[in-house]
Amino acid sequence: MSSVKALQKQLLAWFDHSRRVMPWRAVKGKTPNPYHVWLSEIMLQQTTVAAVGPYFIKFVHKWPTVQKLAAADLDDVLAAWAGLGYYARARNLHKCAGSVAHDFGGQFPAAVGDLIKLPGIGPYTAAAVSSIAFNRPAVAVDGNVERVVSRFFAIEEPLPQAKETLRAHAAKLAEDNPRPSDFTQAFMELGATVCTPKKPKCVSCPWQKSCAARKSGIAEELPRKSKPKQKPVRYGKVFWIQKKSKEFLIEKRAGKGLYEGLYQLPTTDWTENMKEPEGNHDARLRFKRFGADVRHSFTHFDLILEIWTAEAQKGFRPRKGKFVSAGDLENYALPSLMHKVVKMCLERKTA
Ligand code: SF4
Incomplete structure (x- = not known):
């Protein structure tokens, strides 16, 4: 297997030429806007990039800054959110905007430890905002990253039990990488566009030579999942x-x-x-x-x-x-x- 440094280099080089344009993503070489990063991360929870695009544009048009969003009427925020589902997220979004506007002078904090105290921000979102918006070395593990890691190391333990194992392996791959913001986005992007749930495009993958699941021919079977409990x-x-x-x-x-x-x-x-x-x-x-x-x-x-x-x-x-x-x-x-x-x-x- 290549060294971690070599793997990081391969992933970042791949991202440099494959990165998708997204309304919330800073263009190459530009500093990301933390408000845009946070807003998109909240919207993207349990929703696809394609579905979020028009909502994100509508929100930043109506409320171009976190202070403006904080000052908005909650009913207007909920009406603008309608269709994205999981309305608790919209209520927390509004609360969080209020905290950032009033307790942090309108500037999002950069540290994971501060972000995680804000309403609606869990460990994943705190790590994503800290690394993407502020280039801090935090490891954000979403479903895409879990899939890539489980395949790359051919981890057979099923989800959700495997979550901690996958996190630890993801952290190893991200350790001391030179561009935390790009690395976090690249890791997720690889899962979203190449290491897809069905028919992963291994021939286009920057990690194909080192990937254990590809070598064993079990990529599409991973990650394994425990049988879901029947819902009431x-x-x-x-x-x-x-x-x-x-x-x-x-x-x-x-x-x-x-x-x-x-x-x-x-x-x-x-x-x-x-x-x-x-x-x-x-x-x-x-x-x-x-x-x-x-x-x-x-x-x-x-x-x-x-x-x-x-x-x-x-x-x-x-x-x-x-x-x-x-x-x-x-x-x-x-x-x-x-x-x-x-x-x-x-x-x-x-x-
Ligand atoms: S080689 Fe295939 S299975 Fe392995 S990480 Fe890349 S896309 Fe996923």
Whole structure:
């Protein structure tokens, strides 16, 4: 196997000619903007580069600095985030912008130890921002890096148990490298574009001569993964209340937790008991069961909601929420589950 120094040199040389242009990435030789690096890293969690591009552009256009984002109304931030999912991230993004603006004078801290204390920043994001934005030697291990490392060393231990082993091996490869910012980006880029989950393009890989999995012909089988636990299922009802004008009722979700502060169609609680909850949203309305349920998968559970519909007669005043048209929805942060129901009901899709 080549020495670590040689491997670093090969990866950086590959990155110098293969680096993709991204709206948040500084062009070669320019200093990265920490606000852009942080914003993109938060947006990229559990989302693809292609999906994030338009959101990133929209955010930096609306809020060109972290101070501007900190001063924005949370509802506007959530509305701009709508479609990216995992809304806790957007709420933490806003909180984090507030901390940076007020506690750090609008300048992101450079050290991992300071970054990790900010809302919504975990070990991965702290390392990514510290190394990419500030050229500090921190090792950011995302799914792409885990895949490259597990293959390069042919590590058979399955994920998630192998996480620490993979981290330690990634750190060995990154140790004392001369360009931490580029190295971190190169490592991730290699996983994203060459060492891909299916059909890795080993012939284009700068590490092909030293890669253990390629030599043994098991690259595509790695990383191994433990069988996922079956997720619990939760049940509930969602209510579509429509006026003759086609406007329908939405409301702001109260309380803490999932979807906190977002808009939704009225729903019951979601419980693990299929027969509950009983009852309908408003006794003044006559609800009918829609011909299909809506299903949605969250990280920790699957959800099945019965859809119930009712016509709101002239003069009907909801106790909570407001009637909006489909065209108004872009002004409200509605999670994708709710968009699914809106689409089904507007198109009257019953299967
Ligand atoms: S040689 Fe193939 S399997 Fe090994 S790191 Fe490169 S792309 Fe991945």
